[in-house]
Amino acid sequence: MNIDVIRKRLEMCGQQQVLRFYDELEQNEKNALVEQIESIDDAFWHFDSFDQDAVQARGKIEPIKAVSIRDIADKSEEYMNIGVDALKNGKIAAVLLAGGQGTRLGFDKPKGMFNIGVNKELYIFECLINNLMKVVNQTGSWIPLCIMTSEKNNADTVNFFKEKNYFGYNSEYVHFFIQEMAPSVDYNGKILLESKSRISTSPKGNGGWFASLKRANILDKLVAQGVEWLNVFSVDNVLQKIADPMFIGAVIQSGCKSGSKVVAKQDPHERVGAMCLEDGKPSIVEYFELTEEMAVQRLENGELAYKYGVILNYLFNINELETISKTALPLHIVEKKIPYINENGVLQNPDKPNGYKFETLILDMIHMSESCLPYEVERNKEFAPVKNAEGADSVETARALLKENNIEF
Ligand code: UTP
Secondary structure, three states: OOHHHHHHHHHHOOOHHHHOOHHHOOHHHHHHHHHHHHHOOHHHHOHHHOOHHHHHOOOOEEOOOOEOHHHHHHOHHHHHHHHHHHHHOOOEEEEEEOOOOOOOOOOOOOHHHOEOOOOOOOEHHHHHHHHHHHHHHHHOOOOOEEEEEOOOOHHHHHHHHHHOHHHHOOHHHEEEEEOOEEEOEEOOOOEOEEEOOEEOEEEOOHHHHHHHHHHOOHHHHHHHHOOOEEEEEEOOEOOOOOOOHHHHHHHHHHOOOEEEEEEEOOOOOOOOOEEEEEOOEEEEEOHHHOOHHHHHOEOOOOOEOOOEEEEEEEEEEHHHHHHHOOOOOOOEEEEEOOOEEOOOOOEEOOOOOOEEEEEOOOHHHHHHOOOEEEEEOOHHHHOOEOOEOOOOOEHHHHHHHHHHOOOOO
């Protein structure tokens, strides 16, 4: 498109600032900026059109029942047989979500490259591969592992896996794919520049993983190989059990189209999303969406009504994902610290939030799914998140849990 036409369009939506330095640029930079402008969805240029009230609106929230640790113990043999069978028949692939920026940890490389070891090197990616290898060894079958990165951390992630020889995993079964990005805006909805020739973008949340997996032509290959279920999990839990046969068995046996691992919350106000029923269907309510009354509400048996926290470990049937993906996921607006260049072209690195980024969230897919089985696991065995540098869910708390589980570091 001609630059004058683009300029006019941007003026009409009050976003002409993205061309502020255009005339100073070299021809190749001009072309790249125009290409980037043209690649951005129309909606992002019109911040006023985002209806966050609609995105945040909730239906009727009620407590949900889960398959409890005790229920699972009673049926362990049955679940194990079904799960191992599915794994041996190549019906399961794993999807690692590693496109986030991990800003809270304050580590300048992909989070999975963080060395959590003390006496020896132990990288977060390595912990995850070690956990997956246990199932590979148990079933004698390699499990396809798809790793979602972002354009910001893809090269580092891919090179790290190569350098570390995939931590012993069979590289033929590892597939990297890159997630979508979205522009960042200031508090007035004006799209920010990260350099004179580039719009500031950030990873568009973990909700777009299925669309990105498809776009990368990986999904078709998995389906052709006979994969029916995807176990999706986050990068930041060093005790994450991946392709857990019991979980897979329980979900398949239940007839549900998806399943979610849950843990009993440590306290009523723990900062994790909780599984619930929303208008009678499984859903996830974020900790800040629970009213005080709901947070402390108890059932007749004395248990917290919203006691099941999610740990970002889901199993989805691929046919169900195809159905879910026909509807657009809600776009959430999140306040963030966004580096940008000011009107003088000087890079600013704010120390407090200065604008918004846009995200779709995998947790919204649970409510969109026809059915979801909440599956309770022992938190001290399966949940050691590394979110923050210090305090709760930090390197220190994760190390304590590694120790408790006799994992050398
Ligand atoms: P978080 O919600 O913890 O976000 O991601 P984050 O960006 O990694 O970390 P902070 O908030 O900046 O500290 C939960 C999971 O979703 C993945 C992350 O890599 C992590 O596994 N994720 C998040 C993506 O893959 N893409 C995204 O755009 C965001």
